[in-house]
Amino acid sequence: xxxxxxxxxxxxxxxxxxxxxxxxxxxxxxxxxxxxxxxxxxxxxxxxxxxxxxxxxxxxxxxxxxxxxxxxxxxxxxxxxxxxxxxxxxxxxxxxxxxxxxxxxxxxxxxxxxxxxxxxxxxxxxxxxxxxxxxxxxxxxxxxxxxxxxxxxxxxxxxxxxxxxxxxxxxxxxxxxxxxxxxxxxxxxxxxxxxxxxxxxxxxxxxxxxxxxxxxxxxxxxxxxxxxxxxxxxxxxxxxxxxxxxxxxxxxxxxxxxxxxxxxxxxxxxxxxxxxxxxxxxxxxxxxxxxxxxxxxxxxxxxxxxxxxxxxxxxxxxxxxxxxxxxxxxxxxxxxxxxxxxxxxxxxxxxxxxxxxxxxxxxxxxxxxxxxxxxxxxxxxxxxxxxxxxxxxxxxxxxxxx
Amino acid sequence: xxxxxxxxxxxxxxxxxxxxxxxxxxxxxxxxxxxxxxxxxxxxxxxxxxxxxxxxxxxxxxxxxxxxxxxxxxxxxxxxxxxxxxxxxxxxxxxxxxxxxxxxxxxxxxxxxxxxxxxxxxxxxxxxxxxxxxxxxxxxxxxxxxxxxxxxxxxxxxxxxxxxxxxxxxxxxxxxxxxxxxxxxxxxxxxxxxxxxxxxxxxxxxxxxxxxxxxxxxxxxxxxxxxxxxxxxxxxxxxxxxxxxxxxxxxxxxxxxxxxxxxxxxxxxxxxxxxxxxxxxxxxxxxxxxxxxxxxxxxxxxxxxxxxxxxxxxxxxxxxxxxxxxxxxxxxxxxxxxxxxxxxxxxxxxxxxxxxxxxxxxxxxxxxxxxxxxxxxxxxxxxxxxxxxxxxxxxxxxxxxx
Numbered sequence: 001x002x003x004x005x006x007x008x009x010x011x012x013x014x015x016x017x018x019x020x021x022x023x024x025x026x027x028x029x030x031x032x033x034x035x036x037x038x039x040x041x042x043x044x045x046x047x048x049x050x051x052x053x054x055x056x057x058x059x060x061x062x063x064x065x066x067x068x069x070x071x072x073x074x075x076x077x078x079x080x081x082x083x084x085x086x087x088x089x090x091x092x093x094x095x096x097x098x099x100x101x102x103x104x105x106x107x108x109x110x111x112x113x114x115x116x117x118x119x120x121x122x123x124x125x126x127x128x129x130x131x132x133x134x135x136x137x138x139x140x141x142x143x144x145x146x147x148x149x150x151x152x153x154x155x156x157x158x159x160x161x162x163x164x165x166x167x168x169x170x171x172x173x174x175x176x177x178x179x180x181x182x183x184x185x186x187x188x189x190x191x192x193x194x195x196x197x198x199x200x201x202x203x204x205x206x207x208x209x210x211x212x213x214x215x216x217x218x219x220x221x222x223x224x225x226x227x228x229x230x231x232x233x234x235x236x237x238x239x240x241x242x243x244x245x246x247x248x249x250x251x252x253x254x255x256x257x258x259x260x261x262x263x264x265x266x267x268x269x270x271x272x273x274x275x276x277x278x279x280x281x282x283x284x285x286x287x288x289x290x291x292x293x294x295x296x297x298x299x300x301x302x303x304x305x306x307x308x309x310x311x312x313x314x315x316x317x318x319x320x321x322x323x324x325x326x327x328x329x330x331x332x333x334x335x336x337x338x339x340x341x342x343x344x345x346x347x348x349x350x351x352x353x354x355x356x357x358x359x360x361x362x363x364x365x366x367x368x369x370x371x372x373x374x375x376x377x378x379x380x381x382x383x384x385x386x387x388x389x390x391x392x393x394x395x396x397x398x399x400x401x402x
Numbered sequence: 403x404x405x406x407x408x409x410x411x412x413x414x415x416x417x418x419x420x421x422x423x424x425x426x427x428x429x430x431x432x433x434x435x436x437x438x439x440x441x442x443x444x445x446x447x448x449x450x451x452x453x454x455x456x457x458x459x460x461x462x463x464x465x466x467x468x469x470x471x472x473x474x475x476x477x478x479x480x481x482x483x484x485x486x487x488x489x490x491x492x493x494x495x496x497x498x499x500x501x502x503x504x505x506x507x508x509x510x511x512x513x514x515x516x517x518x519x520x521x522x523x524x525x526x527x528x529x530x531x532x533x534x535x536x537x538x539x540x541x542x543x544x545x546x547x548x549x550x551x552x553x554x555x556x557x558x559x560x561x562x563x564x565x566x567x568x569x570x571x572x573x574x575x576x577x578x579x580x581x582x583x584x585x586x587x588x589x590x591x592x593x594x595x596x597x598x599x600x601x602x603x604x605x606x607x608x609x610x611x612x613x614x615x616x617x618x619x620x621x622x623x624x625x626x627x628x629x630x631x632x633x634x635x636x637x638x639x640x641x642x643x644x645x646x647x648x649x650x651x652x653x654x655x656x657x658x659x660x661x662x663x664x665x666x667x668x669x670x671x672x673x674x675x676x677x678x679x680x681x682x683x684x685x686x687x688x689x690x691x692x693x694x695x696x697x698x699x700x701x702x703x704x705x706x707x708x709x710x711x712x713x714x715x716x717x718x719x720x721x722x723x724x725x726x727x728x729x730x731x732x733x734x735x736x737x738x739x740x741x742x743x744x745x746x747x748x749x750x751x752x753x754x755x756x757x758x759x760x761x762x763x764x765x766x767x768x769x770x771x772x773x774x775x776x777x778x779x780x781x782x783x784x785x786x787x788x789x790x791x792x793x794x795x796x797x798x799x800x801x802x803x804x
Binding site: 201 | 622
């Protein structure tokens, strides 16, 4: 994945968050020590340390570490890390499945391209949402592992396809995005991953799951196409922005949580709540990411302030400013975003216009609103330690904005 | 679709075949005249004119023409044209479905890109195979229409993705392939069509159909990736070539016929025969196409002799020559294909080496062998006018080689 894609991938926010913990090393160690069968592993949040003793399944995780040591780690753990620890054994099974299904007997180029994306440092946020949803609904089978791998494959395929360079963009002198592989490999290996994910879903034998993922795929693809045209079109409304965000991020989040509930045979109301949670979480996530582009600290976010402005991407803070623009201001947005004729001082002027209308604050309020929606959806699910972690996760995605 | 893709698309062979008939105009006229309900249409081959009186469904086809006139047309009709006439009403329903499902509420770019490919002059060979297989097995529902549309969407998406330019290829000074749209549009709109096809299959409610199409998708994607590396690798065997051909052409042909039988609830033996027919037909088709590249007449095939050689694509005639090459000849193939350092007279020398080992004749024999396999598979299916047309189609794809 190249720099540009890394910036677009909302997960990057996780990589660059400000609370640094050593958990990754602990997790890696635990995975290495796990012998693959028999032991009960456990992990907990600081606040309900005494209440959780989840069976993480086949592999003992953290069992080789002292309780004191774990407590120490746990105190500063971020929700997604806690989720990773809680679901460690299942995640390992998902990783195994991913490696197996990624392999191609005939085309060695495939694992070569995907290993980089799938193996290296992936946070597995989306598959974790599927595992968490299934567990939360009391699922005891193993189809959720296939669905988690499915979701990760779809995500990876999308990243590969996002990597494909628009030639006209190149002609405008922007950097070449796919440094590691050529366009053709990105496209065809992405297609292979889509096909693999499709096989995995079919393996679950659930038409309802297939229906959900088919619809999510269409929303994702439609959103991506819409983004191409909407990004530089000043007529883009908040409603269109939301469609783009759903395609880019929220549709896969909501499908990930929904299929977890469906495969667990959860009641309709819970399945709906899981969908609503994933949808709202994804939207909060993406709005936060777009906001950080204008107010972030490069050291934390890995993005320079104003990258989206320079790349002529209409995101919520600008859309809100355009909606209230005077004629003169509209001409400014027309020149800089629609026509892309930017000059020195334009970013500063754009920021001053956003300040004038308080659009950064309004955007932040929107992100918080979506996070609150995610939490209220989660409240409809059964009381379970994972419910708390997912609730905390909704808080976490917007906590970066403070 | 650009010239390069047109060359790769085996359907182009149909466009350029030597028996010219006026059927297209008749077909168009009939479609325009059809009022959409009630009339029984019919069409037939010359030899069994009296035995067929198929109900083509909702739209009367050819009914406005005199029998003598029809006979006249029919005498010179090619099998795929006869198939189109026989299935005209269903094909029209498929076209309608395609237009409906292609539409995007949010992203006008989508129909803009796909209309060109899906609407214009498509021969609908793959969807016809699905319709024909279902009809042959006595199907009376309408899920086969969805599957036919699915197959056409997958085909179109594959063409769009094939259009994406490998930047390194551009750097080697080869022509830009996607003249009409940029890479990004080709990729994302292709993804949208895949997603749409996925929704259509799910609509049939048949897990078995989903399984077949998921596996076909994986074979297609794997074959495409394999081709990238195998095309210029002199170690490519006939076996690997066959895998590439299955990915490129035969996997969708065989899936198209197989799902037709499955949706009709045909017995396993018939479903297997339908798969075998599609597989062998697709392989015969592609081998014939690759052979015509070296022995064809540009006026008939739309390709210049030796395009594959110039584009450094190892196809069967060359693979057979490489397998028997002397050390010196191997060095020639190494330089021209593996390294791509071609000079004047190389194509002529390549042709002389193929002549030396009789590889064009051997390749032709292979194509005929696959056509014979297709016909023998078809013999396992119920006696039905469509069975004859499909049998004739197998002969037709290799008849171009004489």
